[in-house]
Amino acid sequence: MKKLSLVALASATALCSGVAVASRLGLQDPETPIARQIYSLHSLILWICVVIFVAVFGMMFYAILKHRKSVGHKAAQFHESTTVEIIWTIIPFVILMGMAYPATKTVIDMKDTSNPDLTIKATGYQWKWGYEYVKGEGSLSGVSDGIALLSSLATPMDQIYDPKVQKSENYLLEVDTEMVVPINKKIRILTTANDVIHAFWVPAFGVKQDAIPGFIRDTWFKVEKPGIYRGQCAELCGKEHGFMPIVVRAVEEDEFKAWAEKRKAATPAAAEAAPAVQVAAVDAAATAPAAAAGPVDGKKTYDGLCAACHGMGIAGAPKVGDKAAWSTRIAQGPATLAKHAIEGIRAMPAKGGNPALSDAEVTAAVEHMVGLSK
Amino acid sequence: MQHAQPYYVPSPSYWPIIGSIALLFMGFGAAFVMNDVEAGPWVLVIGLAILFWMMFGWFGTVARESEAGRYGPQEDISFRWSMSWFIFSEVMFFAAFFGALFYMRVLSVPDLGSGATGEYLWSNFKAGWPVAGPGIEDTFRPMGAWGLPALNTALLLTSGVTVTWAHWALKVGNRFQLNLGLFLTIALGVLFLFCQAYEYAEAFHEYNLTLKMGAYGASFFMLTGFHGFHVTIGTIMLIVILFRCLAGHFKPEHHFAFEAVSWYWHFVDVVWLMLFVLVYWL
Amino acid sequence: MEAVHGHDHAHDHDHHHPTGVTRWLTTTNHKDIGTMYLWFSFAMFISGGLLALGIRAELFQPGLQLWRPEFFNQLTTMHGLMMVFGAIMPAFVGFANWQIPLMIGASDMAFARMNNFSFWLLPPAALLLMASFLVPGGATGAGWTLYAPLSVQQGMGMDLAIFAIHIMGASSIMGSINIITTILNMRAPGMTLMKMPLFVWTWLITAYLLIAVMPVLAGAVTMLLTDRHFGTNFFNAAGGGDPVLYQHVFWFFGHPEVYIMILPAFGIVSQIIPAFARKPLFGYSSMVYATASIAILSFIVWAHHMFVTGMPAAGQLFFMYATMLIAVPTGVKVFNWVATMWKGSMTFETPMLFSVGFLFVFTMGGFTGLILAVTPVDIQLQDTYYVVAHFHYVLVAGSLFALFAGTYFWLPKWTGNMYSETLGKLHFWCSMIFFNITFFVMHFLGLAGMPRRIPDYSQQFADFNMIASIGAFGFGLSQLIFLAAVVKCIRGGEKAPANPWEGADTLEWTHLPSPAPYHSFETPPVVK
């Protein structure tokens, strides 16, 4: 019986370590000073724990082997020793102090968000991220002010739902619009959210910060190598919590400036949006650039925003063109429909999540959608 | 730990299972009511009715057992422990709400009006207290301490005295003073509840102060509301005790039910003092 | 319902037992009630476990195969709620009911009728939880922590969960009051506090924790309820509240809660190890003090679950230090257990196997807890599978293994029959191996960056997830062996002597036959 289980245990271990060769066993490679500190802190504590573990259970297994009845060991009767008890209270305490010291230093470094070169506000939405380059004091002030991006999962739905479709390399970690930052600059991230709590997390940066609706929290990083860095929302935020990745592209400073120029040119409205911080501005700039002026065009609003959900029926949204799904809704009358679209209903966000849209625009979009779904 | 007589173990009883059926109905009923399910109110009412039946029956049984002398000194100690820890659990319940008040007043409201949060999200908001919150445009008047609330404080404190006065009487066997003291206590409790109802009406109609009034409204009504609910329960328990006194229950040396209720009443008193200081006054 | 019978006091039990269902519905006997608790918790363990298998089945491969994402979240949430409130906590209360009166020489629990009520509150709560899958919108999918404002968004399932928590809270509070009172007031003459078996001590302290924190949880979910339906703004910034306030209140409950689930396990193991080492427990009094210290410290560490909410550095440091401190008293316990085994004369029947397994694997979970306590590392690992690995190590290999150990240990006393050692050992080895296959790899997943509570994951996590899923099904099947062992033991088997364990020396073994009679200790034993 026992031999059998030992064999099983051994083969299980072998299986694990076999797979392990192909996979990662530790933290991701750190790419910022903070992440490196975290990495070494983790290694330090882990090894201390391993040593204690081996020592304690070495003793235990020694006792299990030698002090068993079947080998004829007679039980001693001691059951107290103040000395050893004091020793094994004090020694762990000292070890803990040894761990706490470097940890304290890292905590203080992580919290130091002062004097950033660039400040980006990251807003969590159900279920995408909005990034907004705000006017800062630092060396990059002015370069990218007012740029606003909306970043959501780019993986096509059939890859997610259809087991036969080949999954791409960065399955679920790919977005349509990346956050772009310059390397070797202190980037301060302000986090907030529009609906529920999300968390901004890029493992390679050692950065994770909850995005709390109604509050601003901050964190920072300074990435040293150009490259693409991936992360995910790290706080349960509802249905598509698993589908709101974060991608940061770190580039040389020149390249960043060039990117910022281009981006600003593409979104003139946003550049002026002062005080460039309203949640609305993010959406307005990124998704409905032309919405500010011109005649009310339902199709445009629909294509720019509503189609994100209603195009494929994401989040339970009635799919445009799906007559069955729409017939009961249409039966509520156009006024009710428009009201629901403007105020939001259940998973349907108010104005599709873009408060900058006018009621007329939303109503026009609804008409457009209804027209396609009758 | 003396065992003069074997510890009383009651015989099998249906009341517990009836009670849990009641709570099953109440749980579903309340959820239905809050989500506009048609049957909701009925389910809830059935649950409540069963619950009252259960309480009536169960407490009646206990009272009968007590009067039949089933509870000796050891049982008495058990009751004392249990009542103390029950009251402690109530203290912790209120602590959660006082904690929320403290948190909003000292941490979240100032936070909303300062730092990056104030600057980026709520630039028009001035933190302070009493306040509804940065996203609430309606205004309200806070409840002052020195009107009705002060009177209410006086009422409750006096009732604490009268219940103690009644207790002294019970210990020396003065039944008249006992009944009178209890009656006065109940009267003061009822009066308190009336004042509170009046205060709420005033809050609604004249101060525009409702549950929806953000941090202040929520903490004010939840704290005073739960307190008022406890006063109601306490008053009902006092009424039960009064009836038992009138029926000649309790002896000078054996009357834990009375004491338990008076402990509870004092607890409700102390909570009110905390409310008065932390909610109304400061 | 029942009139008071006027017979004399020397004979205070009413010796007419109703039979059939009525016996169980109306019982005031601590053994009956303990039995019901244990079966209830096992049923919930199976239900919660099946939900876990639903989770693992979806996570077998990347992509969404079985469930829609919202249903996956419901599975996770209900798995957590059912396991914590339905399986582990009631199981320990079941042990308390059976064992505390036997171990302190009491005739029954202090409040026998209320005891029955405490139990019978659980089935309605469980029904509310389970029914929430059936209402429009389904069960709540906000995680067992029910964080606002996500929980404010949920449908009716959330309200059902809130009321279920209220009811379970009431049950726990009544149960705890009963346990404390029994322990403080009903010990046999001569049984001083420092002579109580350690299991009784750990429950005494656990009961205090319960009374202190269950009402706080009730407060938290009540605020949630009023935010949902009555327009309060406790957790809404626009109204001056703060979503993080919910987390503070929840974890003020939540952290002590995890010790509520482990301290009685410590107690069980502290009974078993000396019995099978045939040697008194090493450092009895330091065990008591260590348990108390863990309980006290547990009130000032809650925010280690909230390091990423963005609290000030001073807060992070305080909660980090306080959390790390808990390793000291826990370490004392681990060392004491090893010292108890040291130079003993050990045998390894199933209870001992599970206890040694507990010790070995729980400590791993403790160490990962310590790693999480270090703020910067936690910020990296928070809300990843590393945390999932941590808490299954302490909850499954900790609480659950201790429950198995205790069950095998006391089954002879409960049923009068010996369990099958073969089945027991098979159960142990299967559980131990499959447990580690399931959860060990989750450490790697977490370190590599797989978030928890996601229905689908990126490619690079695929292999470990597959291993974990296979392990989970193996672990689940292994529990059928447990069921078989218990049922077999109840139905018959070798008759158990009064004390089948050479080293066991508490009252239930020394003073009572096996099975323990329906009413034990009507005249209390005298403890020297």
Ligand code: HEA
């Ligand atoms: C039985 C339940 C149980 C127990 C006992 C513990 C024990 C501990 N837990 Fe755990 N924990 C949970 C259940 C439990 N936990 C759950 C359910 C969650 C997740 C909740 C959720 O989010 O859903 C959680 C999450 C959790 C977190 C938050 C993770 C996150 O979400 O980011 C943290 C962080 O500090 C933590 C820490 C600890 C610590 C330090 C201990 C300590 O008590 C451990 C102490 C033990 C030892 C350290 C080992 C023995 C000691 C020695 C041999 C002495 C020598 C040692 C040294 C000197 C190092 N736990």
Ligand code: HEA
């Ligand atoms: C309290 C105790 C407890 C216990 C015992 C368990 C037991 C198990 N848990 Fe867990 N778990 C939690 C508490 C617990 N859990 C908590 C609190 C959470 C967090 C929830 C949240 O995030 O909100 C969680 C979350 C959690 C997750 C993360 C989900 C996510 O983040 O999305 C996973 C994933 O693998 C998991 C798996 C398992 C498995 C495989 C078991 C297994 O041990 C279960 C084994 C039992 C059975 C399988 C049933 C019995 C057997 C049968 C019925 C026989 C038939 C079997 C077959 C046909 C195979 N649990």
Ligand code: CUA
């Ligand atoms: Cu956004 Cu999770």
Ligand SMILES: [Cu+2]
């Ligand atoms: Cu904790």
